[in-house]
Amino acid sequence: MSKKIIILIFIFANLFTYNATANEADQVKTNSEDFETTSIEDEVYDPFEPVNRAIFSFNNAADRIILEPIAKGYKKLPSPIQSGINNFLSNLRAPLIVVNQLLQGQGENAVQSSGRFIVNSTVGVFGLFDVAERIGLEEKQEDYGQTLATWGVGDGFYIVLPLFGPSNLRDTSGMILTMLTDPINAYAVNEGEAWLVPMRTAVNAVDQRSKIIDEVNALRDNSVDYYAAVRSSYYQNRNAAINNVDDSELTPLPLISIEFE
Amino acid sequence: MRIYFLIFFLIFFNFKNLYADETEKWLKREIDIILEAYKNQNLSNENRFLLIEKTINNNFAGTGIAKFVAGEAWRKSDKNTKKIYIDNFKRHLALNIASMMQGYSDQTYELTKSKYDKKNQVTLIDMEIFSDTGSVVVTWRVKESKEKFFVIDLIVADISLVVTKRSEFNSMLKKVDNNLSKFNEVLFDQNQESYQKITE
Numbered sequence: 288m289s290k291k292i293i294i295l296i297f298i299f300a301n302l303f304t305y306n307a308t309a310n311e312a313d314q315v316k317t318n319s320e321d322f323e324t325t326s327i328e329d330e331v332y333d334p335f336e337p338v339n340r341a342i343f344s345f346n347n348a349a350d351r352i353i354l355e356p357i358a359k360g361y362k363k364l365p366s367p368i369q370s371g372i373n374n375f376l377s378n379l380r381a382p383l384i385v386v387n388q389l390l391q392g393q394g395e396n397a398v399q400s401s402g403r404f405i406v407n408s409t410v411g412v413f414g415l416f417d418v419a420e421r422i423g424l425e426e427k428q429e430d431y432g433q434t435l436a437t438w439g440v441g442d443g444f445y446i447v448l449p450l451f452g453p454s455n456l457r458d459t460s461g462m463i464l465t466m467l468t469d470p471i472n473a474y475a476v477n478e479g480e481a482w483l484v485p486m487r488t489a490v491n492a493v494d495q496r497s498k499i500i501d502e503v504n505a506l507r508d509n510s511v512d513y514y515a516a517v518r519s520s521y522y523q524n525r526n527a528a529i530n531n532v533d534d535s536e537l538t539p540l541p542l543i544s545i546e547f548e
Numbered sequence: 549m550r551i552y553f554l555i556f557f558l559i560f561f562n563f564k565n566l567y568a569d570e571t572e573k574w575l576k577r578e579i580d581i582i583l584e585a586y587k588n589q590n591l592s593n594e595n596r597f598l599l600i601e602k603t604i605n606n607n608f609a610g611t612g613i614a615k616f617v618a619g620e621a622w623r624k625s626d627k628n629t630k631k632i633y634i635d636n637f638k639r640h641l642a643l644n645i646a647s648m649m650q651g652y653s654d655q656t657y658e659l660t661k662s663k664y665d666k667k668n669q670v671t672l673i674d675m676e677i678f679s680d681t682g683s684v685v686v687t688w689r690v691k692e693s694k695e696k697f698f699v700i701d702l703i704v705a706d707i708s709l710v711v712t713k714r715s716e717f718n719s720m721l722k723k724v725d726n727n728l729s730k731f732n733e734v735l736f737d738q739n740q741e742s743y744q745k746i747t748e
Contacts, residue, residue: 331715352581366680373681441570498682501651502704506712507741509644511734512720519715 300386330516334443339447343514344450347507350496355503369497371415375424376491377469378407378414386468387429391437399424428528432461436529445518453521557631567619571671572659572691578607579657579675581637582646588654593747596607601642608645609691609698617714618728619720625728636735643742644709645702650746660685667675668726670700 333339361369381404388397403419405425411418420426435457436442443456454462466472475483496503510516584589585599605608614637615622622630661674671690676683689701702709717731724730 340724345736368683503649505644505647508745509640509647510716510739511640511738512716516716516717517640519712523707523711524705 299446310488331522332442333518334444339445340448340514342447343517346447347513348448349450350503354496355500357493358500361493362497362500370417370495372490373494374407374411374417375414375418376487376494378404378411379487380428381407382470383431383465384427384429387431387434388427390434391429393429396429400427421525430461431464432458432525433529435461442522445521446492449503456505456523552578568663570663571692571697572673573689573697575673575675575688576659576731578603579649582649583657586650596742597642597743597746599648602641602684604642604645605638607697607699608641609693610634611671612642613641613700613710613713614638617710617717619714619718619721621633621728621731628638629682629729629732632732636732639739641737643739643746647746648702648704673704688739713728 325398360536367391381400385397385400388394388400403424404426406419406422407414407417417426440457442458445453445455445458448454448459451462472484472487475481506516507518581603581700585596585603588596599630611634614634622633625633628710657675657677657678660674660676661672663737664670665672669691671692673688673690674688675688677686684704687703688699688716690697691700692698694731694741720734721728721731724734
């Protein structure tokens with residue numbers, strides 16, 4: 288009898304504690320300042336939404352059928368191999384990062400990135416090992432889209448590119464500039480090895496995708512409007528990159544996006 | 549006079565540190581409950597999710613976030629619709645966070661940095677999650693209310709969960725003429741689908 292009473296008391300006490308805590312949680316007041324946002328951020332200029340949604344569906348299907356399974360397979364490779372591929376690809380990006388840092392007037396960062404490129408290309412065996420990180424030369428990302436934004440160029444309209452994913456007019460222009468000016472790609476084309484260019488893009492896509500398998504699935508499986516969720520994520524991430532507020536360079540963008548190398 | 553100033557400064561400085569420590573300790577305890585739930589093989593998938601949902605409901609300002617992400621539609625709705633929406637939203641939030649944390653359950657983590665945002669009276673705590681090939685930083689936005697802490701947002705790679713949800717809900721609400729009652733149906737269906745996936 289007494290045992291039953293104790294169990295009942297325990298159940299009631301537990302329920303009461305749960306309800307009391309849940310009620311306290313319900314009373315917490317929030318406002319837009321808490322989230323550092325305004326209603327303006329809800330409005331992204333997306334005049335071609337129907338077309339974008341169609342391309343997005345195609346990209347999503349391509350990701351499910353091709354990219355995600357390959358990325359999952361890639362993730363099963365020994366971690367030193369994955370790190371080696373990632374470091375090698377990051378190192379190839381360095382020359383254009385330096386160019387963009389100079390264009391944005393970030394002299395100190397440009398010196399640091401140049402140092403990274405030299406150290407990793409030599410001591411780091413063609414960039415396979417990130418030796419520079421260990422001596423305090425941190426990786427920083429800059430691209431033409433960020434440079435144009437720094438120069439005052441606006442976003443333009445939102446656009447979903449086939450296979451390449453979310454972008455906007457400014458960042459697409461930046462991507463084209465990357466295509467035209469990347470010295471590594473230009474060298475490959477001059478040497479008659481143009482096939483290396485799409486190969487590099489594809490390997491980079493798999494490498495980047497392998498890092499965000501769980502994040503993409505969490506977003507995809509739990510969104511009432513996956514398209515809008517990806518669009519918002521893209522803008523938030525790009526704004527942070529442009530304002531250089533990102534202090535987590537190692538964290539890739541948790542949405543499907545293929546960068547042109 | 550200088551001594552008084554020094555004493556005041558030291559007390560204030562220590563108070564700030566104690567406050568940050570206390571917030572971190574609380575957050576670590578709650579994160580561990582969620583991650584341990586994933587490691588506990590004795591729990592069925594349904595019970596595991598229910599335990600996680602309970603932890604999230606107790607520690608997230610679910611109602612406040614729900615109102616914020618609903619935007620204009622919230623004001624136009626009646627009491628009953630709002631109540632149904634809050635219940636739906638809380639489950640939706642739990643499903644989102646549970647799904648995200650599931651991916652981190654077999655990794656190690658550290659709370660690396662804690663910063664108090666005076667202007668918004670919010671504490672930002674960075675959680676670095678380590679894997680063999682790199683790390684991910686998740687920032688928790690924590691607000692104090694009546695001497696208790698509550699999470700008001702999660703930020704991964706500079707992407708706020710709440711801002712993303714607001715944008716997503718805004719887009720879907722437009723399709724149903726900002727009718728929260730109709731939106732509740734959409735949200736309920738999505739929750740059912742997500743629940744199936746997380747518990748299967």
